[in-house]
Structures are given as C-alpha cells and as structure tokens.
Amino acid sequence: MGKTLKSSTSNRRRFLKATGASVAALTLAGCASDDAGNGGGSGGDSGESGGETGTATGTPEQSVDEVVIGSNHPLSGSLAATGVGMSNAIKLAAMRKNEEGGIESLDGAEVTVIEGDNQGAQELGGQVSEELLSEGADVLTGCYSSPVTTAATQVAERQGVPFVISIAAADNILQGRDFNYVYRPQPPARRLASDYADLVPSVIRDDGGTIDTAGLFYINNSYGQAIRDSLREFLPEQNVEIVEETAIEFGASNANTQVSRLRSADPDTIIATTYVAGGVLLAQALQDQDYRPPYLTASASATFTDDDAVSDIGEFANGVLDNNYALNPTVDKTAEVRSQFLDNYDQEFSASVGMSYTAAEVIIQAVEEAGSVDPDDINEALMGLSYEDHISAMGAIEFDDQGENVNALGPVNQVQDLSVRVVYPEEYAEAEPQV
Amino acid sequence: MGHLVTSVAPLPLQGGGLGRFIDPFAQFLTDITNLEPVLLQLIAFGLLLGGVYALTALGLTMIFGVMDVINFAHGIFLVVGMYSVWLVSETAGISPFLGIPIAAAVLFALGVVVHILTVEPIIEAPQQNQLIATLGVLFIIQSAIEIVFTPDPQQVELSLGSVQVGDVFIPLGQFYALVIALGTMLAVRAFLNRTDLGRKIRGTADNRDGARYVGINVRRINYLTFGIGAALAGVAGGSIALFQRFDPFTGETYLINAFVIVILGGLGSFPGAFVGGLIVGMIQVFGGYYLPGTTAQVLIFLLFIGTLLVKPEGLFGGAEA
Numbered sequence: 001m002g003k004t005l006k007s008s009t010s011n012r013r014r015f016l017k018a019t020g021a022s023v024a025a026l027t028l029a030g031c032a033s034d035d036a037g038n039g040g041g042s043g044g045d046s047g048e049s050g051g052e053t054g055t056a057t058g059t060p061e062q063s064v065d066e067v068v069i070g071s072n073h074p075l076s077g078s079l080a081a082t083g084v085g086m087s088n089a090i091k092l093a094a095m096r097k098n099e100e101g102g103i104e105s106l107d108g109a110e111v112t113v114i115e116g117d118n119q120g121a122q123e124l125g126g127q128v129s130e131e132l133l134s135e136g137a138d139v140l141t142g143c144y145s146s147p148v149t150t151a152a153t154q155v156a157e158r159q160g161v162p163f164v165i166s167i168a169a170a171d172n173i174l175q176g177r178d179f180n181y182v183y184r185p186q187p188p189a190r191r192l193a194s195d196y197a198d199l200v201p202s203v204i205r206d207d208g209g210t211i212d213t214a215g216l217f218y219i220n221n222s223y224g225q226a227i228r229d230s231l232r233e234f235l236p237e238q239n240v241e242i243v244e245e246t247a248i249e250f251g252a253s254n255a256n257t258q259v260s261r262l263r264s265a266d267p268d269t270i271i272a273t274t275y276v277a278g279g280v281l282l283a284q285a286l287q288d289q290d291y292r293p294p295y296l297t298a299s300a301s302a303t304f305t306d307d308d309a310v311s312d313i314g315e316f317a318n319g320v321l322d323n324n325y326a327l328n329p330t331v332d333k334t335a336e337v338r339s340q341f342l343d344n345y346d347q348e349f350s351a352s353v354g355m356s357y358t359a360a361e362v363i364i365q366a367v368e369e370a371g372s373v374d375p376d377d378i379n380e381a382l383m384g385l386s387y388e389d390h391i392s393a394m395g396a397i398e399f400d401d402q403g404e405n406v407n408a409l410g411p412v413n414q415v416q417d418l419s420v421r422v423v424y425p426e427e428y429a430e431a432e433p434q435v
Numbered sequence: 436m437g438h439l440v441t442s443v444a445p446l447p448l449q450g451g452g453l454g455r456f457i458d459p460f461a462q463f464l465t466d467i468t469n470l471e472p473v474l475l476q477l478i479a480f481g482l483l484l485g486g487v488y489a490l491t492a493l494g495l496t497m498i499f500g501v502m503d504v505i506n507f508a509h510g511i512f513l514v515v516g517m518y519s520v521w522l523v524s525e526t527a528g529i530s531p532f533l534g535i536p537i538a539a540a541v542l543f544a545l546g547v548v549v550h551i552l553t554v555e556p557i558i559e560a561p562q563q564n565q566l567i568a569t570l571g572v573l574f575i576i577q578s579a580i581e582i583v584f585t586p587d588p589q590q591v592e593l594s595l596g597s598v599q600v601g602d603v604f605i606p607l608g609q610f611y612a613l614v615i616a617l618g619t620m621l622a623v624r625a626f627l628n629r630t631d632l633g634r635k636i637r638g639t640a641d642n643r644d645g646a647r648y649v650g651i652n653v654r655r656i657n658y659l660t661f662g663i664g665a666a667l668a669g670v671a672g673g674s675i676a677l678f679q680r681f682d683p684f685t686g687e688t689y690l691i692n693a694f695v696i697v698i699l700g701g702l703g704s705f706p707g708a709f710v711g712g713l714i715v716g717m718i719q720v721f722g723g724y725y726l727p728g729t730t731a732q733v734l735i736f737l738l739f740i741g742t743l744l745v746k747p748e749g750l751f752g753g754a755e756a
Contacts, residue, residue, distance in 0.1 A: 076578075078684040080586030220729045249729040251688040253487075253679055256480045256606070257723035264473060277588065280680055288597040288606035312590055312680065 066110045067103055067367050069094065069360065070137025072128045072152050073144055073166070075117035078251065082276065082302065083144050086166055086356035087115050088345045090141060092337070093360035095344075103364070105371035111364060118148050125151030133159055138373040139363050144352070146170035146223040153182045161375045162382055164363050166356040167325075169300055170222040171230075174403050181375070183382050185362055185397050186325045186355050187408035189223065189300065193230030195410035196271070196299040196323040197238045203321065203412055203424050204269075204295055207435035211295060215244035215267035217258055217282055219274045227273040227300050243267050248278050259285035262293075269295040272303065279303020283313045295435075298322035305351040305413055305420050318418060319434065323410045326422050327354040328393040329430035337391055351413075351420070358392045393428040459725040472602040477720050483609040485716025487675060490616035491689045492696040492708040493623065494667030500703025501640040501660040504554055504565045508572040510690030511580075512542055512665045516672025517681045518580060521589050531591045535615065535673035539666040546665025550658045558657065580683040590680040608678025615674045619667065624705060636660055640703065695739045701749025710750060714738075 071090045074083035094111035102108035114135055116128035125148035129140055133155070140156050140163040143149040149168035156163035157179045165173065165184040169192060174184055187195065204211045214235060218224035228245065235242055244265035246258040259282065262270055270286075270293050272279050279301050286292055297320065303309045304322040327334050327349075337357060338349040347353070362385065367373065370381035388396040395407035412424040414433055423433040466474055495509045519541045520534035529537070553568045595607035627633035639646040639656045647653050675681070675689070696715050700707020715735055722731025742749060 076581055076586060078586075078682055080581075081588060081682065084586065246723075247728045249732055251685075253675070253688065254484070254606075254609070256484075257477070257720050260473060260476055260480070261724055277680065280588075284678075285606075289604045290597070290599065308587075312588075314594075 064106050064109045064373050066112045067106065067139075067364075067373050068135075068137045069111065069113045069363055070129070070132030070135070070140040071113050071115045071166075072118055072125070072132060072140060072142030072148075073115070073356075074120035074148070075115060077119040077121065078277070079120035079144055079275065082306075082350070082352050083120070085345070085347045085350065085353040086144060087113075088347060089341065089349075089353045089357035090166070090360040092341055092344060093357050093364060096337075096340070097364050103368055105368050106373070109373075111367075118143055118145075118152070120145050120148060122147040122151055125149065126155045128152065129155035129163075133161060137161070138375065139164070139367070139378055141166045141356075141359050141363060143168060145221075146173060146226070147221060149173050150222070153177075153179065157181050160379075162363075162366070162379045164359045164366075164382070166359040167352055168223070170226045172222070172226070179403060181379055183362070183399050183403040183405075185359050185392070185405045185408065187394075187410045188404060189226035190230045191404075191408055192300040192323065192325075192410040193227050194234050196231065196297075197234035197240070199410075199412050199424055200269075200297055200299075200321055200323055201238045201240055203433045204435055207433065209295065209435050211240055211268045213241050213243045213265075213267040213269075215262040215265050215270045215293070216242060216246070217255070217262065217270055217272045217274070217278075218245075218247055219278050220247035220249055223300075224273050231271065231299065240268075248274065248281065250275075252278070252281060255281040255285040256288065258282070259289050259291065263289055263291045267293055269293055269297045272296075272298040272301045274298075274301050274303060276302045276306050276309045280309055280313060283316050287316055292316075296320045298324070300324050300410065302350075302352055304415055307348050307350065307418075307420060310415050310418055310420060314418070317415045320415045321423075321433070321435075322413045322415075322420075324351060324413065325355050325409070326351050326393040326411050326413055326428070328391055328428055329422055330428055331391060333389070334391040354391060358390045358397070361390055362387055362397055393422055456726070456730075459727070463721070463725050473724075475601070476603050477724055478717075479603050479605055481717035481720040482713070483606070483613050483716075484720060485713035486613035486616040487609065487671070487712075488689075488692055488696055488716050489709045489712025490612075490619060490667070490671040490674065492693040492700070492712055493620060493705065494664035494671070495693050496697045496700070496703055496705065496708045497623075497667065498661055498664035499697065501636055502554075502558070502657055503562065504558070504569070504661075505562065506661075506664065507566060507569040507690070508549065508576065509569075509664075509668055509693060510686030511573045511576045512546070512668035512686075513672035513675065513689055514580060514681065514683060514686040515545060515576065516542055516669035517676040517685065518584065518589070519669065520673040520676045521591050521681075524591055524593075531593050531673075531677055532611075535670055538669040538673040540669075542669030542672075543662040543666040546662040546668075547658050549665070550661035554661060555654065555657060577683050577686075584683070586682055586684075588680045588682045591676050593677060595677070606678060612674035612677055615670065619670050620705065620709060623663075623667065627705075632659070692735075695735055697749075698739060699742050699749055701752035704749065704751035707749055707751030 071087045073087040074080050091113045094113050097111045102110050116132045118124040118128045125143055129152045143152045144167050146168045150173050153163050163182045167186055169189040171188045171190045201211050216228055218228045244262055246261045248255055248258055272282055298304045301322055304320045305324050310317045341349045365387050366378050366381040366385055370377040386396045386398045393411045394409040397405050400406050411422050411428050413420050414423045416431055421431040422428050423431050498504050498506045516538040519538035520531050523529045523534040523537050524531045549572055553572055554565055557564045597604050597606045627637055635651050636656055639653055643653055692715055696711035700711030718735050719731050722734050
C-alpha cells in the first residue's frame with residue numbers, strides 16, 4: 001500500500017533520532033556529574049541535541065515534553081469564518097487535555113497546536129503541511145475544503161506522518177489512493193449521500209409526505225460533485241427521481257439562474273450541497289422568486305447546520321431538513337464543550353467546528369494510547385482505535401483499512417425556531433421532526 | 436409557486452458525451468421559437484446582473500483611460516464600499532441607501548491617499564510597477580479589514596424582497612442596484628462632458644503631454660481621477676451590499692469580471708464598460724440556465740481570450756472616456 005516514499009522518510013527519521021540519541025549520550029557522559037540531580041530528565045536534552053524538539057527518541061527511558069498537532073485550515077479567505085472556528089476547536093481540545101494533566105502515558109506531556117493558513121487554496125494545502133511538519137508537528141489535521149485536503153494529505157502520506165481529517169467530504173481523498181497514514185472520522189460524501197437517501201425520505205414519508213422527485217443544487221467542486229454523484233446512485237433506490245441538477249460556482253454573487261431552473265422542474269424537494277455562502281444565496285433567490293418546494297432539504301451542506309447562517313436567512317430557514325455530521329445533543333459533554341468554546345473564542349460551536357473538535361480528540365486519544373510521538377506508533381494506535389467518548393452523533397470512532405470511520409453517520413437535522421436540531425435517528429434526536 | 440412551473444419542460448440533466456453541450460443550444464432555440472416566458476425572466480436577471488457588473492467596471496476603466504494604470508486594488512475598493520454602507524447602517528442607524536454616497540466619499544478620500552502614496556511616485560515607471568503596487572494595496576487593505584472585522588460574512592439588515600411583473604420576478608435589492616448603476620453612469624458621463632474639470636480629465640486621457648502644454652495640472656488630474664475611480668467602486672460596492680452578504684474577499688469575483696468587461700468593452704471606454712457588463716451578465720445568466728455545471732464561466736473566459744486575439748482594443752476601443 002504505497003509505502004515506498006514513506007519508508008525512505010521513516011528511515012531518515014530513525015537515522016536522525018539515532019544520531020541525536022548518540023550525540024546526547026556522548027554529551028551526557030561528559031556532563032554526568034553536573035546532571036546528577038536530574039534523574040530521568042535527560043530525554044528532553046537528547047531530543048534537542050538530535051534536532052527534533054518534541055519528538056520521541058524511541059527509547060523507553062526518554063520523555064517527551066509536548067505533543068505538537070499541526071492544524072492546516074483556512075484562516076483567511078472566504079472559508080475562514082468556519083476555518084478559524086475549526087482551528088480554535090483543535091486548540092480547545094488541546095487545552096482541555098492539558099487541564100486534565102496532559103498526555104498521561106507520556107508523563108503529562110502538553111498538547112500544543114501550531115496553525116497554518118491554507119487560505120482555502122488547493123495549491124497551498126501541501127505547502128502548509130510541509131511547513132507544519134518542518135515546525136515540529138507530530139501529527140496533522142485539516143483542512144475543511146476537499147481539494148485542499150487532497151493536497152495536504154498527500155504530503156503527510158509521503159512523509160509518513162498521521163493526518164486525521166477534520167472535515168473534508170470528497171470520497172477520493174482516501175478512496176483509491178492507497179494511503180496508510182490518513183484517517184477520516186466524519187462520514188465521506190458517499191456515506192452522507194447514502195444516509196440522506198436512507199433517512200430523509202423516511203422522515204418525510206413516515207409523516208405521510210410525498211417525495212418522488214428531487215432537484216440538486218450543488219457547489220461545483222470535488223465535494224459538491226461527489227455528493228451529487230452519490231445522490232444519483234442512491235436516490236433512485238429509494239424511489240426518488242432526480243429531475244433537475246444545477247451547479248453554483250464558488251464565490252458566485254447570486255443563485256437566481258439556478259433557482260429558475262429548479263422552479264421550472266418543480267421537484268418535491270430541492271437538495272442543497274454547498275458551503276455556507278451558497279446555501280444563503282439559494283435561500284435568498286428562492287424567496288426572491290417566491291418559490292419553495294414542498295420540502296427544502298440539504299445533504300452535507302454547511303449552511304443549515306450553522307446557527308449564524310440560519311439566523312441570517314431568517315424564518316425561511318425554518319423546516320429545512322439537512323443530513324450532515326452533527327453534534328450529539330444527548331450527551332452532557334457536548335453542552336460542556338460548547339459552553340467552553342463560546343467562553344474562550346466567542347464563536348458559534350457549529351457542527352463543522354464540533355467535527356473538528358472530535359478529530360482533535362481522536363488524535364489526542366491515539367497519542368495517549370501510543371504513549372509515544374513516533375509517527376508510526378501514533379499511526380498504529382489510530383489503526384486500532386475505538387473512541388467512544390466523543391461529542392459527534394455517531395457510534396465509536398473506528399477506522400477501516402482505508403482510514404474511513406466504520407461508524408460514521410450523517411443524521412438528519414432540522415431547523416426549528418431558527419435553531420438546528422437533530423431529529424433522526426431517534427438515538428441522537430433532541431426533537432421530533434416537523435414535516 | 437411561480438407561474439413558469441407548468442409552462443416550461445424540464446431541462447435535460449447533465450449527462451455525459453457531446454449531447455450535454457449540444458442539447459442546451461437546441462433547448463434554447465426551442466424556447467425562443469415557443470417564446471417561453473422563462474426567457475423574459477432570464478433577460479431581467481441578465482440586465483440586473485449586467486448593470487451591477489458594468490458599475491463595478493466603471494472606475495477601473497476610468498483610471499486606465501486617463502492614467503494608463505491597471506488598478507488591482509479596485510476589488511478591495513468595492514469591499515470597502517460594502518463595509519462602509521454596513522458600518523453606517525449598523526452603528527449610526529443611517530439608511531443603507533444614504534450610506535452609498537457616504538461610501539463614495541470615503542472611497543474618494545482613500546483613492547486620493549492611495550494614489551499619492553503609491554501610484555503617483557511611480558506613474559512614469561513601466562506599467563507593471565503600478566500593477567504590482569496596486570496589488571500590494573489590495574493585500575494590505577484586505578488584511579486590515581480581516582483583522583478589524585474578522586473574516587465572518589456581514590450583511591446589511593434590509594429585506595427588500597421582490598416584485599412580480601407578469602411571470603417575471605425582480606429582486607428589489609438588485610433592481611435598486613441597477614438603477615443606481617445607470618444613474619451613476621449617466622452622472623459620470625455628464626460630469627466628463629459638461630464640466631470644466633471633466634473636460635480636463637478627458638483632455639488628459641486623450642493626450643497627457645498635450646494637456647500639460649495647455650496648462651492642465653496633470654498631477655492634480657491624476658489623483659482626482661484615481662479618487663473618482665475609487666468613489667465609483669464605493670458606489671458599486673455599496674449597491675452590492677444592498678442585496679448580498681459580503682466578507683473581506685467578496686471583491687475578488689467582481690474584480691475578475693470587471694477585468695473581463697473592460698477588455699471586452701475596450702480599456703478606457705465608458706460605453707464599452709456598460710455593454711461589456713451586459714454581455715457578461717447575459718452570458719452568465721443564460722449560460723447558467725441552459726449549460727451544464729458552470730460552463731457559462733468558461734464561455735466568458737473564452738470570449739475574453741477571443742477578444743484579446745481578434746480585437747484586442749475591445750468593442751469600443753479608442754472611444755473616449
């Protein structure tokens with residue numbers, strides 16, 4: 001499984017570590033009397049001598065002071081409103097862990113987060129990964145935009161460093177790439193679309209509604225196209241015919257034309273798949289043309305799980321059914337983390353931010369179980385991970401051999417009273433669906 | 436529900452093969468033959484979009500026409516206009532419509548300052564120097580806005596809704612923006628043709644050396660022109676804020692389209708900016724409706740390249756500002 005480049009990198013790492021340890025051993029031998037009172041504290045020195053601050057030396061008696069997570073997100077650019085929140089969520093996960101005493105298996109090593117700004121630009125995804133690694137990141141996470149994540153994960157794989165995707169839906173980030181170091185807790189596009197087809201028509205039909213036809217409104221990039229392709233596959237299996245498809249460009253100024261197309265086809269439901277801005281444009285154009293299908297829905301769309309966007313759209317957003325990864329409202333920890341996030345960052349703790357938080361906890365848990373910051377040790381821990389104590393509405397996070405979470409789920413949310421609530425399946429529901 | 440629902444056959448889905456490009460044209464011709472009401476709706480959307488595009492291109496073409504400066508900061512000037520309107524309506528409770536002239540004044544002042552500090556000192560240098568300088572201004576102002584206001588999108592609290600004329604819906608926010616665009620274009624044209632200062636600007640645009648010989652203070656004309664061009668961006672940005680959420684990066688899309696429009700219409704030409712804006716708006720709307728995906732944007736760039744190859748001076752090239 002695509003390991004050639006990794007092997008050489010890994011060998012290089014081991015060589016550096018061995019050299020570092022040897023140099024440190026020689027240095028310490030010369031200074032033994034001076035260090036008499038330091039006991040087992042030599043590990044930190046040896047790490048510095050080897051030129052790999054914060055990196056484990058691989059010898060049991062050496063310790064690690066910190067674990068460095070590299071956060072590769074859009075901190076500027078048009079995706080920054082969400083990207084900054086996602087990066088802050090990773091910092092919050094680190095802060096909470098440090099407040100609990102740090103990584104227990106590493107004698108309380110602190111979790112540190114270093115941030116890189118990919119600006120939402122595909123060409124910067126790999127470059128930012130490289131920079132974070134050169135600054136000492138032991139493990140990486142990112143990137144929100146699927147095209148950026150595709151580039152960023154390539155670098156991690158080549159360097160043999162684990163990369164836990166915070167958010168990025170496109171299937172082909174992991175599938176068909178034969179990766180060994182990349183993991184995705186969230187449901188990928190195919191799973192999200194499959195969950196839409198399984199769950200949303202059920203919610204509508206169980207309430208006596210009719211959903212025979214659908215119109216797709218999607219952002220024209222790899223994420224939008226991936227959801228579109230999977231909906232094409234799964235909706236007919238649930239007796240829903242796609243009668244219209246229309247794409248919106250990234251950065252478009254309005255969705256008037258797309259809504260004209262959808263209005264002409266008049267489907268039972270419009271299914272939106274967009275970033276926040278695209279969904280707001282859709283809602284605005286629908287209102288401007290005084291048109292709303294019987295069911296306004298979304299699949300994997302950030303708009304209708306974002307309280308700020310919902311508030312901006314106003315009353316028109318009420319009733320929208322969206323299937324997407326979600327915060328688990330049935331566990332106390334969710335409210336606790338949300339409250340802490342608001343206190344620290346004065347930002348909304350949206351589902352996207354929450355998913356990013358979960359990804360950070362997955363990393364921290366893997367390091368805890370690895371008891372090491374060696375990339376291969378963390379990677380091994382990720383492969384065998386079963387993490388239940390998270391705040392996302394899905395089962396225990398466990399990865400298959402492609403790095404996909406086998407228990408990933410895109411439950412159904414609904415906007416009710418301008419608030420986003422999980423309504424289906426029942427085990428995660430905080431409110432009844434109002435169809 | 437709209438009236439169009441029952442009268443128009445659904446468009447073919449985006450399948451594979453050549454058919455996905457040929458079928459839309461056949462559908463378009465069929466709709467024309469049948470005089471489908473949807474065509475009127477699309478024309479309305481094209482006019483609304485084209486008018487705003489023309490307004491965004493106006494300041495850009497004016498600055499080039501008079502000073503031969505390609506102003507990359509134009510996109511961020513639009514954004515400053517948006518934030519100005521938002522700020523005065525949020526903080527002082529002033530109507531966003533009244534905020535537009537305030538935005539114009541703010542941008543005029545900003546434009547003059549930017550010109551004096553960055554463009555004027557290198558006005559005689561090769562053109563790429565001004566291009567790089569204005570690009571630098573773009574990044575500086577963009578970062579400043581991002582730091583001060585965060586990257587979060589903002590919107591002016593103004594629910595204007597839409598009116599229905601027959602089968603045609605007209606979003607009022609965009610309609611008012613179009614009216615402002617047309618009014619501004621007429622006002623600028625009158626200013627250039629009927630005032631002494633306007634005539635001096637036109638004279639400078641025609642022949643900078645000649646203008647100096649007849650006693651026109653070309654330096655003063657330069658910063659006034661840059662200020663007026665920036666003020667036009669302020670009006671455009673303020674108008675866009677009436678109907679669209681915005682963030683520090685919203686100007687990028689408009690800037691790209693503005694460049695396409697001024698090349699298409701002819702660098703420095705006001706009528707060219709207007710006609711170019713309408714053409715781009717119509718392609719985007721009709722292409723968006725009939726063509727698969729976002730092929731319309733490809734068409735716009737093909738037209739852009741085609742213009743450069745076949746008629747590099749643009750449709751109205753050489754026409755006076």
